[in-house]
Amino acid sequence: MQKPRLGTATPKIAWLAVTVGFLVDTMLSEFIATICRAVDPTVVGQADNSTFASTTGIVLWVASIFATGLGGYVAARWAKRERVLHGVLVGGLGIGMMLLFAVLDSSVTYNGLDLSLQFLATLMGGVGGLLSSRLPTRQDDV
Structure with missing residues (x-):
C-alpha cells in the first residue's frame, strides 16, 4: 500500500463553503429582521417571552431558522461532499459567533431560549444539507 504524499489529501471540511453558507444565513436573517423591525419596532434581536408574544417576533425567529437551513443547503451544494456535516457547521458557526460576541x-x-433556537437552527442547517443531497443538480439531469 502506497503512502499518500504530503499535501495530496483532500480535506473533509470545505471551510469556504461553510463560510459562504454562514454569510447567506446571516444576510438573509438580517434582511428578514430589518423587515420585521419596520413592521413592529418593539421586536429586538434577542429572544424572550415578549418576542413570542407578537406575531412579528414569531415570524422573525421561524424565518431566521429557515434562513440557516438555506445557508446549510448552499454550503452543502458548494462543498459537494459530507453535505449534512457542512449544513450543520453553518449553524455551529452561528453558535460560535454568538458565544464569541457574548465573551x-x-x-x-x-x-x-436564544441558545435553544440556535441549536434548532443548527438542526435546520443539517436538514438543508440533507436536502441538497436529495435534490438533483443540473449535471444529474443530463
Whole structure:
C-alpha cells in the first residue's frame, strides 16, 4: 500500500463553503429582521417571552431558522461532499459567533431560549444539507 504524499489529501471540511453558507444565513436573517423591525419596532434581536408574544417576533425567529437551513443547503451544494456535516457547521458557526460576541461584549447577554433556537437552527442547517443531497443538480439531469 502506497503512502499518500504530503499535501495530496483532500480535506473533509470545505471551510469556504461553510463560510459562504454562514454569510447567506446571516444576510438573509438580517434582511428578514430589518423587515420585521419596520413592521413592529418593539421586536429586538434577542429572544424572550415578549418576542413570542407578537406575531412579528414569531415570524422573525421561524424565518431566521429557515434562513440557516438555506445557508446549510448552499454550503452543502458548494462543498459537494459530507453535505449534512457542512449544513450543520453553518449553524455551529452561528453558535460560535454568538458565544464569541457574548465573551467580547459584556453588554450582550443571551438566555437559554436564544441558545435553544440556535441549536434548532443548527438542526435546520443539517436538514438543508440533507436536502441538497436529495435534490438533483443540473449535471444529474443530463
